[in-house]
Amino acid sequence: MSQPPEPATAHRPVLVVDFGAQYAQLIARRVREANVYSEIVPHTASVEDLLAKDPAAIILSGGPSSVYATGAPFVGPELFEAGVPVLGICYGFQAMAQALGGTVAQTGQREYGGTAVEVTEAGTVLDGSPEQQTVWMSHGDAVHAAPPGFEVLATSAGSPVAAFEDPERRLYGVQWHPEVKHSPLGQKALENFLYRGAGLTPDWNAGNVVAEQVERIRAQVGDARVICGLSGGVDSSVAAALVQRAVGDQLTCVFVDHGLLRAGEAEQVEQDFVAATGVQLKVVDARERFLHALHGVSDPETKRKIIGREFIRVFEDAAREVVEDAGAHGETVRFLVQGTLYPDVVESGGGEGAANIKSHHNVGGLPDDLQFELVEPLRTLFKDEVRAVGLELGVPEGIVWRQPFPGPGLGIRIVGAVTAERLETLRAADAIAREELTRAGLDREIWQCPVVLLADVRSVGVQGDGRTYGHPIVLRPVSSEDAMTADWTRLPYDVLQVISTRITNEVPEVNRVVLDVTSKPPGTIEWE
Ligand SMILES: Nc1ncnc2c1ncn2[C@@H]1O[C@H](COP(=O)(O)OP(=O)(O)OP(=O)(O)O)[C@@H](O)[C@H]1O
Ligand SMILES: O=c1[nH]c(=O)c2[nH+]cn([C@@H]3O[C@H](COP(=O)(O)O)[C@@H](O)[C@H]3O)c2[nH]1
Ligand SMILES: NC(=O)CC[C@H](N)C(=O)O
Numbered sequence: 012m013s014q015p016p017e018p019a020t021a022h023r024p025v026l027v028v029d030f031g032a033q034y035a036q037l038i039a040r041r042v043r044e045a046n047v048y049s050e051i052v053p054h055t056a057s058v059e060d061l062l063a064k065d066p067a068a069i070i071l072s073g074g075p076s077s078v079y080a081t082g083a084p085f086v087g088p089e090l091f092e093a094g095v096p097v098l099g100i101c102y103g104f105q106a107m108a109q110a111l112g113g114t115v116a117q118t119g120q121r122e123y124g125g126t127a128v129e130v131t132e133a134g135t136v137l138d139g140s141p142e143q144q145t146v147w148m149s150h151g152d153a154v155h156a157a158p159p160g161f162e163v164l165a166t167s168a169g170s171p172v173a174a175f176e177d178p179e180r181r182l183y184g185v186q187w188h189p190e191v192k193h194s195p196l197g198q199k200a201l202e203n204f205l206y207r208g209a210g211l212t213p214d215w216n217a218g219n220v221v222a223e224q225v226e227r228i229r230a231q232v233g234d235a236r237v238i239c240g241l242s243g244g245v246d247s248s249v250a251a252a253l254v255q256r257a258v259g260d261q262l263t264c265v266f267v268d269h270g271l272l273r274a275g276e277a278e279q280v281e282q283d284f285v286a287a288t289g290v291q292l293k294v295v296d297a298r299e300r301f302l303h304a305l306h307g308v309s310d311p312e313t314k315r316k317i318i319g320r321e322f323i324r325v326f327e328d329a330a331r332e333v334v335e336d337a338g339a340h341g342e343t344v345r346f347l348v349q350g351t352l353y354p355d356v357v358e359s360g361g362g363e364g365a366a367n368i369k370s371h372h373n374v375g376g377l378p379d380d381l382q383f384e385l386v387e388p389l390r391t392l393f394k395d396e397v398r399a400v401g402l403e404l405g406v407p408e409g410i411v412w413r414q415p416f417p418g419p420g421l422g423i424r425i426v427g428a429v430t431a432e433r434l435e436t437l438r439a440a441d442a443i444a445r446e447e448l449t450r451a452g453l454d455r456e457i458w459q460c461p462v463v464l465l466a467d468v469r470s471v472g473v474q475g476d477g478r479t480y481g482h483p484i485v486l487r488p489v490s491s492e493d494a495m496t497a498d499w500t501r502l503p504y505d506v507l508q509v510i511s512t513r514i515t516n517e518v519p520e521v522n523r524v525v526l527d528v529t530s531k532p533p534g535t536i537e538w539e
C-alpha cells in the first residue's frame with residue numbers, strides 16, 4: 012500500500028521530539044498557533060532521521076523518565092552540533108543539559124503545578140517576562156549545573172537551573188511547560204524561541220495550506236482520475252474541495268450508505284455539498300453488504316477492521332463504475348482521496364510510535380491489499396485547522412461547523428453485535444437527542460454527542476404499570492479542541508430531561524437513559 016510522500020507541506024517543519032510526554036500534541040499545536048508548521052516525531056528517531064526532515068527547529072518534549080536512569084531515552088550530543096535551533100522542555104531540557112556536560116539529579120523537592128520562578132536574566136526565550144512569574148511545573152529531577160557555555164536565566168525553589176540558553180549555538184531550555192495554558196507567559200516563550208531564537212517567520216496559515224496542497228495534489232495525481240470518499244462531514248468535504256480545486260472534474264466523490272448512518276444523512280450530502288460545489292457524486296447503497304459482513308461481530312477492533320475493509324471494497328467497485336460511466340474501458344482509478352486528519356493517524360498508532368488506541372477505519376482499518384494510492388491532504392492537520400482551510404476554500408459554513416461523525420458510524424455505537432433492529436433503535440434515539448440539542452442552541456457548544464446503545468445490557472423498568480426489560484441509551488456529550496483530549500459537557504438538566512423523557516417514551520426498546528461523565532483520558536469519545 013502506498014502512502015503520500017511526507018512531509019505534506021512545503022514549509023520546513025519544527026519537529027517536536029516526543030519523549031512520552033503528556034503534552035507533545037499540545038506543543039505542536041502551540042507552535043502552529045504561532046503560525047509555524049510543526050510535526051511530532053518519536054524519540055526513537057535517530058539524529059539522522061530528524062535531520063533528514065530538514066527541520067527549521069527542534070523542540071524536545073517532556074517525558075516520564077529520568078535522564079540518569081538506565082534505558083532512559085537519550086539525546087546524542089551530535090543533535091546539538093547540527094546548527095539547528097533546539098528548545099528543551101522539562102525532560103528535553105534535562106536531556107540537553109546532560110548531553111552537553113551539565114548535571115541533572117533528583118532534587119528531593121518535586122514541583123507539580125503552579126510554581127514561582129525568579130527570572131535572573133531574560134535572554135532570548137524569556138524576553139518580556141517579569142522577574143517573578145508563575146509557571147506550570149511537573150518534575151522531580153532538576154538541572155543542578157548548566158553545561159559550559161550556557162547562561163542560567165531562571166531559578167525556582169526546586170530547580171537551581173530552571174531555564175538556560177546558549178544563543179551562539181541557538182540552544183535553549185526551560186524546566187517548566189510553556190505549552191500549557193497554566194503557564195501564562197508560555198506562548199510568549201515559545202514564540203520567542205521560534206521567531207527570535209530560531210529566526211522563523213510566522214507564515215503558515217490556512218491560505219498557504221490551500222496553495223501548497225493544491226500544488227502537491229496536482230503533482231501527485233497528474234491527469235489521472237480520482238475518487239474521494241465523501242461522508243458529508245467536515246474532513247472529507249474539505250479534502251474534496253481541495254482536490255476539486257486542484258484537478259477539477261477528474262474527481263468523482265463516492266458516498267457510501269453503509270446502513271450505519273444517522274437519520275437523514277444521505278440526503279444531506281446531496282443537498283449541502285453537491286449543491287454548493289457541483290462536484291460529481293456517486294451514491295452507493297451498501298447497506299446489505301455491511302450488515303452481512305458485521306453479522307455476529309461484537310469485538311470493537313474486529314468491527315473497525317471489517318468496516319475499513321468493506322469501505323475499500325465498495326470504493327473499488329465504485330472506481331470501476333466511474334471508469335465505465337466515462338466510457339474509458341481498460342483504465343483504472345489509481346487515487347483515493349480520504350479526509351484523514353492527524354489525530355486519526357496518531358490514535359491508530361500509525362504516527363509517532365504511539366499506542367494503538369483504536370483503529371480508525373480510514374487508517375488502521377485499511378486492508379493490506381489496498382490497490383489505491385492515497386491522497387490525504389489533511390493528514391497532518393487538526394480539526395480546527397481543517398475548518399479554517401474549509402472557510403478559506405468557501406466550503407459552506409453549515410458543513411464547516413458540522414459536528415464530527417465517525418466513518419464506522421452507528422456500528423461502533425452499538426455495544427454488542429450490529430443488527431438491523433438495533434440500528435433502528437439507535438437511529439431513533441440519536442435523532443431525538445440531536446433534535447433537542449439543536450433546539451436548545453447547543454450545537455456549537457458541544458464538540459459532538461455520541462448516542463450509544465448498550466445492546467448487550469438490559470435493565471428492569473416500569474412503563475404503563477408493566478414491567479419492561481429494555482436497553483440503556485448513553486448520552487456522551489463532549490467538549491474538545493481537537494478530539495485528542497475532551498471533557499464531558501455540562502448540559503443543562505432541563506435539556507437532558509427532555510431528551511430522556513422523549514427517548515424512553517418514543518423508542519420502545521429503551522427504558523433507561525444515562526449520561527457519560529468521563530473525560531478523555533481516561534475514556535475515549537466513542538465507546539468502541
Ligand atoms: N459514508 C461514507 N462514505 C464515503 N466515505 C466516507 C464515509 N464515511 C467516512 N468516509 C471517509 O472516511 C474519512 C474519515 O471519516 P471521518 O468521519 O473522520 O471524516 P469526515 O466524515 O469527513 O468528517 P467528520 O470528522 O467531520 O465526520 C472521510 O474523510 C471519508 O473520506
Ligand atoms: O472517521 C472516523 N473513523 C473512525 O474509525 C473513528 N473512530 C473515532 N472517530 C472520531 O474521532 C474522534 C476521537 O474519537 P475517540 O476519542 O473515540 O478516539 C471522535 O470525533 C470520533 O467520533 C472516528 N472517525
Ligand atoms: N515532565 C517531565 O518531563 C518530567 C521529567 C522527569 N521525569 C522529572 O521528573 O523531572
Ligand SMILES: [Mg+2]
Nearest residue numbers: 244416417418
Ligand atoms: Mg465523519
